[in-house]
């Protein structure tokens with residue numbers, strides 16, 4: 607059976623409110639105006655360094671602030687993770703896959719420091735056969751290397767990727783694997799502009815989608 611690898615933010619967990627909170631705690635500390643979730647939405651998907659660059663571009667910060675701000679952002683990100691909520695049905699979908707003997711993994715651009723408390727808070731600490739964080743390997747998504755790393759750790763050369771964003775679509779395309787997109791995630795473009803094999807809006811539909819792609 608082909609392994610199924612999942613993205614985290616916007617795919618399994620509804621984390622945009624937490625990321626927004628972490629960004630705004632930092633802005634508040636700095637006496638800067640807070641940003642709405644719709645703006646923070648455009649910062650997410652490529653990891654913390656790109657998030658910081660986009661934050662700088664959207665505020666009065668400059669490049670020179672990045673190094674000073676990053677550890678404080680990560681500290682807020684770790685705390686905000688404690689409020690993380692899974693999307694409805696995500697946990698039971700993962701449990702059904704495991705019960706069916708499908709190897710499952712996690713491939714995220716979230717750095718490991720906030721990832722660990724996030725997985726604990728979401729009750730996902732011991733669910734995946736492999737977990738790759740954004741800063742675990744020299745290259746991150748959309749490079750396909752982290753995804754291939756997951757497939758190999760799960761005992762296969764290839765597999766299926768389930769994600770929510772433009773970055774995930776590009777990763778799957780570069781890896782040459784089927785891409786399944788969750789429509790309630792964190793993305794900037796309309797779903798029809800993001801290349802994907804199948805989309806789903808309810809985790810109850812995922813089993814059947816994956817069964818079809820497995821054959």
Ligand SMILES: O=C(O)COP(=O)(O)O
Pocket residue numbers: 613614615616649650651652653654657713714715716717740771
């Ligand atoms: O941390 C990010 O920028 C995105 O994380 P994700 O890869 O789990 O969506």
Ligand SMILES: [Mg+2]
Pocket residue numbers: 613614615616617651769770771791792
């Ligand atoms: Mg995501």
